[in-house]
Amino acid sequence: MPSLLLVMFVLQTVLHIINTVGASTINELLWVLYNKLPTPTSSSAQRVQILKREIVRLKRELAATSPQDNFSGWAKLDRQHNKATAEYQKLDASLRTHQTTFTSTVSTLRWLGTQGARFLLQMYFAKSPMFWVPAGWVPYYVEWILSFPRAPLGSVSINVWGIACASMLALVSEAVAASYVLATKKAVPVGEKKGEPMAFEAQPKGGAGKGAAREKEL
Known part of the structure; x- marks a missing residue:
């Protein structure tokens, strides 16, 4: 089993x-x-x-x-x-x-x-403890949260264990994705998300560039 x-x-x-x-x-x-x-x-x-x-x-x-x-x-x-x-x-x-x-x-x-x-x-298995937390390690309200909703006080319930597993998997997947980006050096372009403006460096064009040059000379 x-x-x-x-x-x-x-x-x-x-x-x-x-x-x-x-x-x-x-x-x-x-x-x-x-x-x-x-x-x-x-x-x-x-x-x-x-x-x-x-x-x-x-x-x-x-x-x-x-x-x-x-x-x-x-x-x-x-x-x-x-x-x-x-x-x-x-x-x-x-x-x-x-x-x-x-x-x-x-x-x-x-x-x-x-x-x-x-x-x-x-x-x-709502009333079954997944494992027990050593006595005195955490305050009473933390023990109550860990045993939510119906597990014995001082234990970790199956609901909390499931949430902990999901959170850990999300963190690991994000870490793997970040490691892949660092290893391949393929950064996500700025503004790739929908609705986000693209970041471009302003380049003077035509007469505007010449006018800026004249102002610097003055």
Whole structure:
């Protein structure tokens, strides 16, 4: 039986990864992996990729073929292009319907395995101490906070332990990101965030620069 401390830490780690990477990105990755396996949609997904490349090739050949000089060849390419496009649109619509169902199922399972599991653990083990704080180490009000909401006084509750794990993971991820920036020397440009003005050094232009030069001479 794994330790409850470790279980909560793993749950918080998984939640941190999901929040950092993004649920939509994870869903897309799982969908791609799902289609790589021998599943009901794998053959359709492979056919869609083939048709996509075929449509691009036919578009290039159509653009390179003149309908005035070689109408029969152009018409043949146009029929092939229209046929491939119609098949692609039909398969793509079917795949999107399957993907919507897949994403809904994955999102539900992910919530049950992370947020739902954490909620159940916090409810079921609300009165169970994760570990005990040595007597006299912290004041009474700190002991009360650490045992919130229903753990024995003088212990650390599962809720507080979960918050501590989440805070530590956030600090570690920020430290890793900062270390990466320092190691690669790739600083974030000033004003990259939306709505923030870009920082540029004011450069005199044209007559304004000449006027400033004259004022300095005077």
